[in-house]
Amino acid sequence: MKNCKYCLYPKSHPFGMAYSDDVCLGCITHKEKYNLDWSERYSFLEEEARKNKKRTKTYDCIVPVIGDAEDYFVVQEVLKLGLNPLIVSVNSYFYNDIGWKNLHNLITHFDLDSWVYNPEIQTYKELIRTSLRKYNHMYLPWIQLHTSFPVHVAKEKSIPLIIWGSNQSVEQVGKFSHKDSVEMSSWSRIEHDLFNKDIFNLIGNGAQVNERKLNYYIYPENLQKLSKKVKGLYLSNYLAWDPLKQNQSIIKHGFVAEENSYSFDPYERAGSSVYYQIHDLLKFERLGYRKITDHCTREIRHGRLSRSEAIEVESQFIQNKINVNPFFNWLDVSKTGREWYINHKLKKSSNLISDSKIEYKHHNFPQKIKSLLVKSSKPNENFITYGKGIEI
């Protein structure tokens, strides 16, 4: 089987690729967006909102956020539905000043209650070190928390609904039809969010971790036995999801886009010190492609890039080097430890590693993309453990 004849995804996509007549299921499922009756689908969402409104004395739903552009869009839509959300966030400790500004602006601009969880940092770092050693992945510990802590909060505070933005397994590879209206589940979390690596895969083998500190890393059990069952919905099943367009539209709420040397997209994960840095490098090492391929594929499907234009845009970024030193310094890894890791675990991507600061370059994109981009900012400081994003 060859790769898809339309998009740029390779067969190594971590969610699993399948094809029909040389077209990947991601492209086939994307076409549903042009045939579905979205007003009917939105009415399902309105019905869910109606059923869950004022079921508790406090909040109607939880919106898990990191503070990037998609979160602004989700919160905007949740408020349009007339729901009273509690914003829940897990500190990744990877925010730069733009990240903190966007997170705190989100909370204050929409004037919402929030709950930010700061995991105990030594355990968190130890889990990251183990995750790097075993799986060449630095985000697994945070993803464990991001996908389970909001569910714990829902359980503890009897909040019946959790609203997420996009379901990546549908949007990227078409594992389900939009019509399946797939919901959050423990199965999907392990399969798609954690790539079959739950927290117990990150302990043992030398990891110095006290299991008593892992409570929020573990998905809560017995959700079906609660008097108010917890349900998690993905907005992308009910709205014709178009990230670039949506993300541009939320700039009016004060979101700050970030200059990006690794993709044309200044919105997705803006404010992270690692997402387009060490995380992108590790993605290339594990899967053979970088985030720019996700973005180019997405824009081919939305008709804003032809396949050849996408290949050209991809080529502008794909060889851009990354300075991994700030991350290893943050992780308290010694110089020899870093050298060992680069020599043994980053063999495929060794040509993408640089010791010097990477300067932002201006690129040229087709007009359909350019028209959805906005002025972006440079971060002043990376790896801010606790930040103050706004002045009141």
Added chain:
Amino acid sequence: MRTGSVILFKNGYCYQSYGWNLFRPLGGLQNIVSHLDKYLIDDITIIRPVRDNDSSADFLSDIEELKKLKSSSPISFGGGIRNIDQLHLLSGLPFERFIFSSILFNENNKLLEVATKLYGKQAIVGLIPFKLKPKLSMFNSEINKFVPLDKLNRNHLDFCDEIILYDCEREGFHSGFSKEIIDRFKLDPKSCVFSGGVAELKNSFKNTSYAPKAINIENSVLHREYSILNYYEKL
């Protein structure tokens, strides 16, 4: 009524099928089975969706994967069991029942005889994939074709403890199982398991003359947390 789930498993990976044509990737087998165990499903049916393109090497490699499977639910397994050598390979598997489909279209019943001797009649399950449109026909996977009803060797059904009627048109969709197959096929629903489209809750069989022995929910069982509880309540 027993409520089970169907998993399609091939080359070490699980798939969802929509309308017998479109296969979507689903995920790793153990994670799926562990969650179905957790949801307290009554039983699990694992089918290799092989047609005329199966090979002994693929069969063997899937069997090796299946040997590692850990589950607390009763499991039925089938798909590509087409000769006696393969039948002997199944003895090492942690499964209760074995499913036969294309053999039901053969003249020769030797395979079913040997299977009954090895595993007992209670372990033999027949699988009949069908569609009603444009006319009633059954899928013979060995030749990868839908064939008329009279090509099915009905005598072979006597070997089967139960028969899975698999609605190929409704599979994966939300349109409901075509229960008129029971009238058209003249089968006792109490010996049948309905599969394909049964997840549509409007399609209730409870207290009707169509009530089957069991139902198998396909793709949608994993589409939401503990969805199986809704089926227990409503079907």
